[in-house]
Amino acid sequence: MQKIPATVITGFLGAGKTTLIRNLLQNAGGRRIALVINEFGDLGVDGDILKGCGVETCREEDVVELTNGCICCTVADDFIPTMEKLLERSDRLDHIVIETSGLALPQPLVAAFNWPEVKARVTVDGVVTVIDAAAVAAGRFADDEEKVRAAREADESLDHDNPLEELFEDQIRAADLLVLNKADLVDAQTLAGVRAKVEAEAGRRLAVVSSENGRLPADVLLGLGAGTEDLIAGRRSHHEIHHADGHEHDHDDFESFVVEGGECASVEALTEGLRTIVAAHDILRLKGFAAIRGKPMRLVVQAVGGRIETYFDRPFAPGETRGTRLVAIGLHDAMDRGEAAIREAVAALALPARAAAE
Ligand SMILES: Nc1nc2c(ncn2[C@@H]2O[C@H](COP(=O)(O)OP(=O)(O)OP(=O)(O)O)[C@@H](O)[C@H]2O)c(=O)[nH]1
Incomplete structure (x- = not known):
């Protein structure tokens, strides 16, 4: 065979x-x-x-x-x-x-x-x-x-x-x-x-x-x-x-978590906001999806260091939550130190809930 x-x-x-x-x-x-x-x-x-x-x-x-x-x-x-x-x-x-x-x-x-x-x-x-x-x-x-x-x-x-x-x-x-x-x-x-x-x-x-x-x-x-x-x-x-002693390889040096937020006002506002967050917290990689007010399509977000790319890939499915969901990856210490601030900053990029629903 x-x-x-x-x-x-x-x-x-x-x-x-x-x-x-x-x-x-x-x-x-x-x-x-x-x-x-x-x-x-x-x-x-x-x-x-x-x-x-x-x-x-x-x-x-x-x-x-x-x-x-x-x-x-x-x-x-x-x-x-x-x-x-x-x-x-x-x-x-x-x-x-x-x-x-x-x-x-x-x-x-x-x-x-x-x-x-x-x-x-x-x-x-x-x-x-x-x-x-x-x-x-x-x-x-x-x-x-x-x-x-x-x-x-x-x-x-x-x-x-x-x-x-x-x-x-x-x-x-x-x-x-x-x-x-x-x-x-x-x-x-x-x-x-x-x-x-x-x-x-x-x-x-x-x-x-x-x-x-x-x-x-x-x-x-x-x-x-x-x-x-x-x-x-x-x-x-x-x-x-x-580590020839059989010591387990792990990924202690790196850490990741998922951050969430609501709908954003525009692609530009989201991108600029994320650029600031990535730089402030030394985030190595940020990727996932976001929702922009008035746009029926889901936005793919890709950040590698300070370089950020976005594109709309498909319509949100009925019942699918319209919001931002991104995985953030970086060196362990930087991510540990920055986690609360990163979460807060991503959440702050969203429009107020009432405006988003309008
Ligand atoms: N300018 C440019 N951008 C690229 C090129 N190749 C990939 N990219 C962009 O780099 C970003 C990351 O690309 P991916 O293909 O997701 O990289 P990956 O290695 O799969 O990423 P991980 O799975 O997270 O490790 C995306 O925004 C791509 O569009 C290239 O040749 N030139």
């Missing part, structure tokens, strides 16, 4: 994984693709967006959402049973695509393909790591070396591990293909610099392509034939190197 190929799409929060998958589904050339989507945070935004993308070959039953924690930590409880269920109808599947959460370490997930139940039937076609070229160029994943040096001088015992930097490096190390996405936001020279940086980080030769909005032919993303489950032991993460 031929094994079903599975592609793991990974990359940091907001790098463009869902956008790339959406494009892939629209250009799948008739392939029947099942999607497994894992998100950090309790709001299934990516699944909701992909289910609503209107691609005929992507049926609702082919999209499985895993929102019960980060996929790399719930492999046994969630991922293996999900794969087994998908395989029950494998005769109708050409490919499986797995979108990890932006905070996942790909290594434990890929290693899970060596579990006998899965290994007999599926092979990892490749790990595709999506990189936000603009964020790399802006230094989001690198420490300010001057600051680190000063902090170390002040306290020699300081254990330097920037969680963003580590995750970024681990996701690159796991890759068979690197996608330098958001190429539209940087110039050619900057893109070349980003490429050199990630190639150096990978420490081995691997394919690198650039993209705008994840637009790449399906043949570039699928059919790598890497068999990554057999290679992953040689691509160890920082975590595996530092």
Whole structure:
């Protein structure tokens, strides 16, 4: 029996994984693709967006959402049973695509393909790591070396591990293909610099392509034939190197919560308000849905750092609450400190209830 190929799409929060998958589904050339989507945070935004993308070959039953924690930590409880269920109808599947959460370490997930139940039937076609070229160029994943040096001088015992930097490096190390996405936001020279940086980080030769909005032919993303489950032991993460004692990997460094508010006056008012909130509280990622007075459609809201995008995707369903629901993700300390203020500020963006009802 031929094994079903599975592609793991990974990359940091907001790098463009869902956008790339959406494009892939629209250009799948008739392939029947099942999607497994894992998100950090309790709001299934990516699944909701992909289910609503209107691609005929992507049926609702082919999209499985895993929102019960980060996929790399719930492999046994969630991922293996999900794969087994998908395989029950494998005769109708050409490919499986797995979108990890932006905070996942790909290594434990890929290693899970060596579990006998899965290994007999599926092979990892490749790990595709999506990189936000603009964020790399802006230094989001690198420490300010001057600051680190000063902090170390002040306290020699300081254990330097920037969680963003580590995750970024681990996701690159796991890759068979690197996608330098958001190429539209940087110039050619900057893109070349980003490429050199990630190639150096990978420490081995691997394919690198650039993209705008994840637009790449399906043949570039699928059919790598890497068999990554057999290679992953040689691509160890920082975590595996530092915690060989079996210490559980968790996501203590990051935190997420869902914030809610009422209808807003306009897209501009909402966007400006959110921009201020994101900056004031160092929110890394904010995404979800909102309602604008007088507009029957639901507004999708996507913030990656200070860059905010919105679009209306579908009418509110009868009985569906018209309001703002956003998942906010950031470093644990910043989010803990800011939670009450963030909730209050998002709630304050809404029109007074009476005006909203008018
Ligand atoms: N300018 C620009 N924006 C992009 C590009 N790719 C994605 N985006 C935007 O970046 C934001 C995040 O994109 P997503 O595809 O949701 O990113 P993600 O990696 O799935 O995010 P998480 O699942 O939250 O980790 C959205 O507003 C996208 O429209 C690109 O190539 N250029």
